[in-house]
Amino acid sequence: MSSDTPDLPSEVADRVRNVRVEDEMEQSYIDYAMSVIAGRALPDVRDGLKPVHRRILYAMHRAGITSGASHRKSSNIVGDTMGDFHPHGDSSIYDALARMAQDFSMRYPLVDGQGNFGSVDGDPPAAMRYTEARMAPIAEELLADIDMDTVDWKSNYDDRLQEPEVLPSAFPNLLVNGSSGIAVGMSTNIPPHNLGEVIDATVELIENPDATVEDLMEHVKGPDFPTGANIVGHNAVHAAYKTGRGRIRVRAxxxxxxxxxxxxxxxxxxxxxxxxxxxxxxxxxxxxxxxxxxxxxxxxxxxxxxxxxxxxxxxxxxxxxxxxxxxxxxxLEKTFGVINLALVDGEPKVLSLKETLRHYLDHRKDVVRRRSQYELAEKEDRAHILEGRLTALEHADDVVDIIQDAEDRDEAKADLKAEYEFSDEQVDHIVRMQLGSLTSMEAAEIESEYEDVQARIERLETILGDESELLSVIKEELLEVKDEYDDDRRTSFIEDTDEVTREDLIAEEDVVVVVTEQDYVKRMPVSQFDAQNRGGKGIIGGDIKEGDRVSKVFRANTHDYLLCFTNQGQVYRLKTYEIPEMSRTARGKSAINLLDLDDGEEITAVVNTDDFEDDEYLAMVTREGMVNRTVASDFDNILSTGIIAARLEDGDELVDVKVTDGTTDLLIATRNGMAIRFDESEVTATGRRTKGVNGVKLRDGDAVAGMVTATDDDDRSLLTVTEHGYGKRTPLTEYGTQSRYGYGLTDIKTGDRNGGVTSVKAVAPDDHLIIMSEDGQIMRIRAADISEVGRNTMGVKVMEVEGDDSVATVDVIPEANGTDEPTETVEREE
Missing domain, CATH: 3.30.1360.40 (Gyrase A; domain 2)
Structure with missing residues (x-):
């Protein structure tokens, strides 16, 4: 603070904080984003409504504009909503009101509109002063029992009134009417569904909590759009219901x-x-x-x-x-991109069909439980009053005498309480009783009412004490809503009648692809290989031609696009299913039939990808330690004859390629057991055909074995496997970041026992590994079966290699289910 700046009073100075501008901007933007996400753009999973729709409906409920009332000017409804609950522009409120009245926008409109509310031709609604509206009957089901303490309440924007945080929602409105909205950094697009189908699926989940998405799809066939049309195929619908995301083709x-x-x-x-x-x-x-x-x-x-x-x-x-x-x-055909994103406990989450219904059921259980507690308290109060009246009827003459002898009401109440131990509530009712209620008919009616109230109390206590009874109430009420509002499905399903391509005839499955130095290639289903204990020699994975040896094995999906990089710096693109599927013992087919390879050119790295993102890169490392980083989009269009991926010095070869996002570290391992980790930003991104920069210093006789990517909070391990079948896992955090072009740290001890390093991979404990020897032996093991130790250790036996054979290559099956039982029981102590 400069010397001419006046001193601040101490009470003001105490409130002044020094804050970094970027920190304040970040926090303020996050606050703004969450306000938009939770307060405007995304629906709540419980009632399927955004705040503006919820406030409109509650304002109509509060004003008595129900389905049985006369229509009210839309401007009146908008004004009430804006003045009491939604402090935003009237146009946004009216737009929301109008959409709830459009039968071409909502499968079950929540507002009964009168006047011009727009058309399927894109015509806008008439001005709000010209249209009228009231609640549709089905909208009242969303608000049913709201006055029975069924939901939580919060203050409105000026603390004058209370508004519901969520509506009780007697049916799963999120799925029934769908929703769409764009928030900050995320969006939702949930299609509408048939009410009867959704309720049947909800009932199925009540009766069978372990029901799968497939079980629920026996009821919910797919979206049911208000404009009808046809959904092409079932696979996209299944994917959307299972993952919460999907692309559904809709045809006129x-x-x-x-x-x-x-x-x-x-x-x-x-x-x-x-x-x-x-x-x-x-x-x-x-x-x-x-x-x-x-x-x-x-x-x-x-x-x-x-x-x-x-x-x-x-x-x-x-x-x-x-x-x-x-x-x-x-x-005549559009794609509806499903993003089943909704607020769950105030947080945006992408939900499967089952998760959506599960959260709705949890909400309804809370609603019915709170409603039952509210009604139970009322019934108990009523039973208490009736018990007092019945006692008074039993002693009618004495009660009348006591009241007549009393000087005033207060004395009568006191005398009655002293004589019969009535409560204040009971005695208040008794002194107000009319003489006509002392007739035998009136007494019988009170006794009948008391019995009914007691029966209801018992029922409510059963509901509150037994989860199954609570669920039966929810089920019964859902079926009542279905009986009242269910209608026929409008959207049909048709089979995809487009031309059948070769890809349509290929089953989508994970496969293992084997490549040899002489460029023989084949694919085999991953399912052919069971997990074994480490230390085994595996099974025959290929009949390798004499003089040839395995150079690469990797996992892919039959429908994946593969970028195949060669030792000479070329890259080719092909579909996995184009590689011939052959048996384990087969040699494979020449890759020349698939790729235009030159003499001496062999595949050394494969990147499994479809279309790259704009912010991704391909990092390439050569045998002599040169590193090149190129924008991934440069590899989008690859000729059948291949393109140049990197320029290599004479005698150098491309060894490995990894996809990065610009924020990762590169870890390069050498055959002599060294490893160096540095930030990828130290390698300037350049175009193809460039030589790159030095990544690692190599001592005489050493060469690069492979490369992995890592992040600061990476909880994976570095798997290192040597020629003689030994290996180890070491946490990636043990490899400190340093400047590129150093010798690095000792990763694993090499020598006569281990041989040189042949492969490095970043693995998680749940991953499975496919390991193959040069002579064609192949085995699958769990990554967790390989000991996790520190750097500069010898490792344990991973695969038994015999004679002159050695480990050629390793690939990872990410997060395999790990349920396979070992096919061998060999355990070796090293």
Missing amino acids: EYEVEEREKGSDRIIITELPFQTNKARMIEKIADSVNEGSIEGIRDLRDESDRDGIRIVVELKQNAMVEVVKNQLLESY
Whole structure:
């Protein structure tokens, strides 16, 4: 503080904190992001509503604008919502209100609108002063029992009123009506479903808590869009329900009308969800005028209140199938990207179908439990009053005399309490009793009511004391909602009738790919190899040609794209299923049939990837320790003849390639047991065809064996395997980061027993390993079976290699289930 700055009062100075600007910006942005996520953009898994929708419905409930009331001006509803609960613009509130009234946006509209609330052509709703609204009957099911202490409450924005944190929600609204929204750094897109199917699945989960997603899909066939149309295939739906994410193809409903006189025509009667009909027709017309679609002579929109009808008149000589496929490819089919993201306890989570229903059931259990407790307290109070009245009826003459003899009500109450031990509540009711209630008929009615109240108390106590009874109540109420509002499914399923490609005929499975120095290659299912105990010699993995030896083994999925890097710095791209599948004992086929390899060129590294992200890189290391880092997108388009990945010095060879994200460390291991770890940013990202920079210093006779990537909080281990079948795991944290181009640290002791290092991998304990020798022996073991020790140790026997054979290569099966029983019981102490 400068000398001319006035001193601050001590009470003010005590409140001043020195804060780094970047820290304050980071925290403030996080606070803002969470406010948007929780307070605006994402629905709650319990009632499926965002705050604005919840506040609109509660404001209507509070104002009595129910389904049985008359319609109220939308501007009135918006004003009440904005003034009492939602301190944002009126346009955003009205947009939300209007959407809840659109039968083409919501599968089960929550608002009964009167007036123009927009159309499927993209027309906006009329101004709020012109439209009217009230709650739809099904919306009242979301608010049922809200006044019975079923949910938690919070203060509104100015602390004048209380608003519900969530609605009781008598049905799983998140799935039934779906939701969409964009928050900060995340978005949600949940499709609507058929109410009856969702309730049946919920009942299934009540009756069978261990039900799988497949079991639930026996009820929930798939999304049920308000605009109907057709879902193409079932696989994407299954993936979306299992993982919470998926891409569902939705195709318009149409038919080809063949006419004896005149040209044929295509009649479109249903459109994919969220398709702007007018804009789609306009684009089709533009394509016809531009000549990109041929064979259409007329295009008409004959839609009315009864439904959609778009007529595509074809020319006399038009090829119907060609026109139909052109329309399907560009206009009549859309992809709905499912992101089942919702707030769970205030945190955004991507949920499977089962998780979504499970969280809803947990909410309903809490609602029914709290409702039962609330009602039980009321019934107990009522029973207490009735017990007092019954006692008074039994002693009616004495009670009347006591009241008559009393000077005033207070004295009568005191005398009655002294005589019969009535409570204050009971005596208050007794002194207010009318003489007419002393008749035998009135007494019988009180006794009947008392019996009913006692029966209800017993039922409520049973519900609160028995989880199964609580669930039976939830089940019963769900089925009542189904009986009231269930309707037929609108969206159908069709099989994918597109042309069947070779990929469609290949089963998607994990395989082991084996490559030899003379470029023989084959693939085998991973399932052929059971996990063994370490120290075994494995089983035959290939009939290696004399003079040849195994150079590479790796795991991939049959539908994966592979980038195959060669020792000469070239890279080729192919699909795993293009590699021939052969038996364990087969030699394989020449890779020349797949890749345009030169003489002496062999595959030394494989990267398993589809399309790279923009912020990813490929880090490459050579035998002599040169490191090159190239933006991964440079490898998106690879010619069938391959492209140059890196420029190599004479006599040098490419050894290993890894994918990085710009924030990782590179750890390079050498054949003589050294290892160096440094930040990848020390290697400037360059284009292909560059030589790179020095990554590691090598002593005479040493060479690079491999490379792994690591992060600061990486809890994996570095697996090091030597030629003679020994190996060890060491936590990656034991390899300190240093500047590149040093000798590094001692990783493993090499020598006559171990031989040189042949492979290094970053592994987790749950991973499985595929190890193969140069002569073709292959084995699968658990990473956890290899001891985790410090650096500069000898390691333990991993694989038994015989004679002149040696370990050629190792690959990782990430996080294998580890349930395979060992096929050998060999245990060796080293």
